[in-house]
Amino acid sequence: MRALDYEYMLGLVPILLGYVPLTLMMAGIAMACALVLSSLLAIERVIKVPVLDRFVVLFISFFRGTPLLVQLFLFYYGLPQVFAFLTQIDGVTAAIMGLTLHFSAYMSESIRAAIVGIDRSQWEASEAIGMTRLQMMRRIILPQATRVAAPTLVNYLIDMIKSTSLAFTLGVTEMMGATQKEAAGSFLYFEAFLVVAVLYWIIVEVLSFFQKRLETYLNRAYAR
Amino acid sequence: MIRLSSLTKRFGEQTVLDGIDLSIEEGERVVVIGPSGTGKSTLLRCINFLDRPDHGSIKIGDLTVTAERANRRGILALRRRTAFVFQNYSLFANRTVRENITEGLIVVRGWPASKARERADEILRDIGLSDRAEAYPSALSGGQQQRVGIGRAMALDADLMLFDEPTSALDPEWVGEVLDLMRRVAETRQTMLIVTHEMQFAREIADRIVFMDAGHIVEMGSPAAIFDDPKDRRTKNFLRRVS
Numbered sequence: 001m002r003a004l005d006y007e008y009m010l011g012l013v014p015i016l017l018g019y020v021p022l023t024l025m026m027a028g029i030a031m032a033c034a035l036v037l038s039s040l041l042a043i044e045r046v047i048k049v050p051v052l053d054r055f056v057v058l059f060i061s062f063f064r065g066t067p068l069l070v071q072l073f074l075f076y077y078g079l080p081q082v083f084a085f086l087t088q089i090d091g092v093t094a095a096i097m098g099l100t101l102h103f104s105a106y107m108s109e110s111i112r113a114a115i116v117g118i119d120r121s122q123w124e125a126s127e128a129i130g131m132t133r134l135q136m137m138r139r140i141i142l143p144q145a146t147r148v149a150a151p152t153l154v155n156y157l158i159d160m161i162k163s164t165s166l167a168f169t170l171g172v173t174e175m176m177g178a179t180q181k182e183a184a185g186s187f188l189y190f191e192a193f194l195v196v197a198v199l200y201w202i203i204v205e206v207l208s209f210f211q212k213r214l215e216t217y218l219n220r221a222y223a224r
Numbered sequence: 225m226i227r228l229s230s231l232t233k234r235f236g237e238q239t240v241l242d243g244i245d246l247s248i249e250e251g252e253r254v255v256v257i258g259p260s261g262t263g264k265s266t267l268l269r270c271i272n273f274l275d276r277p278d279h280g281s282i283k284i285g286d287l288t289v290t291a292e293r294a295n296r297r298g299i300l301a302l303r304r305r306t307a308f309v310f311q312n313y314s315l316f317a318n319r320t321v322r323e324n325i326t327e328g329l330i331v332v333r334g335w336p337a338s339k340a341r342e343r344a345d346e347i348l349r350d351i352g353l354s355d356r357a358e359a360y361p362s363a364l365s366g367g368q369q370q371r372v373g374i375g376r377a378m379a380l381d382a383d384l385m386l387f388d389e390p391t392s393a394l395d396p397e398w399v400g401e402v403l404d405l406m407r408r409v410a411e412t413r414q415t416m417l418i419v420t421h422e423m424q425f426a427r428e429i430a431d432r433i434v435f436m437d438a439g440h441i442v443e444m445g446s447p448a449a450i451f452d453d454p455k456d457r458r459t460k461n462f463l464r465r466v467s
Contacts, residue, residue, distance in 0.1 A: 147318075221360040221361075
């Protein structure tokens with residue numbers, strides 16, 4: 001066993017840190033879009049709009065049933081061959097789209113479960129007061145479902161941050177892509193990938209810290 | 225003027241409401257009594273379509289909703305003319321006490337927030353919970369929660385206030401304060417339809433007592449007529465059991 005090149009590793013840190021914003025940007029935008037899309041999907045699954053429901057079920061089935069990497073390749077390399085206007089799409093956009101659709105499918109299921117789990121009294125009180133179904137969802141049901149779904153949604157966000165590394169396969173130089181290039185130059189693969197692994201780990205740990213605060217905040221109405 | 229005509233509700237094979245006809249005058253306070261499982265709660269829940277009636281119609285003022293032809297708009301209109309007080313309070317768990325009261329005013333009535341807030345603070349004084357305005361329902365006692373439930377209903381200024389066994393889920397120590405509040409609501413000549421097992425209370429505040437059994441209205445009349453001189457055998461049996 002050879003000794004690790006600590007000096008090289010330390011030198012890598014500032015270089016890779018420079019790519020953290022891109023990783024967070026991709027995950028951040030994809031998560032924001034996925035939250036909106038998955039909420040809409042979940043509401044549709046609860047209300048079950050005729051016809052539309054079939055498509056939503058198909059959508060969720062496809063994006064849960066196929067690997068994210070396959071979906072990314074399909075968007076980035078495949079679709080432009082069929083739809084000419086998509087040739088303009090860059091790797092970052094394709095990655096954000098893929099992450100959004102893929103994770104929306106998963107997240108919609110946990111949001112749906114949270115919605116369905118909200119106590120019947122909350123639905124009836126909203127109905128009795130004369131709210132429309134949309135008002136009921138927006139003001140009473142979704143806020144309560146958010147609290148129930150929050151821990152799983154943060155889990156998906158963590159997964160998403162790590163999954164941005166797949167953007168490297170679309171030619172995007174993000175944290176993983178940058179590491180790959182550095183390693184290819186130095187041949188110190190173990191050092192390079194160890195550094196990037198720890199960086200991802202730290203990002204996730206920081207997030208976990210905020211998760212606890214978020215949950216405390218969401219639980220404020222239920223603390224006795 | 226409120227008129228229920230041949231209101232019918234079936235759950236599967238069982239007919240829970242069997243052609244209920246009932247008229248309620250403006251300002252009248254009607255108390256429904258009767259054995260458990262005879263459709264009293266279902267009657268209330270059919271009036272605002274929490275349970276969808278299978279047949280019959282509901283008329284509140286100039287609004288008539290017929291069971292078979294009821295669409296979403298009609299049901300919404302009906303709900304906006306009624307207010308419902310639940311047995312298990314059913315306060316909005318994600319809203320503070322004050323927000324529980326303003327919610328209907330802002331969302332359903334379209335009031336500006338500041339006006340709704342003023343109204344809520346008046347009601348909070350009425351129900352004696354001004355100091356708990358910012359609290360969440362989970363931090364309140366059962367009696368306090370039900371007072372908020374009644375306050376929420378009061379805010380709506382509804383043509384008809386429906387009370388579904390409002391004290392049945394309460395610990396005995398909280399029943400008094402809730403009944404007191406209901407008495408004060410009754411004094412405002414609010415039109416009320418109340419299902420309760422509190423017979424003494426019913427006798428005090430009701431203009432009319434309706435006795436229901438097995439999905440039918442068996443007998444109705446003034447408290448004195450029903451409690452002191454019941455005509456039907458079923459009414460007599462029931463009153464003997466509960467007194």
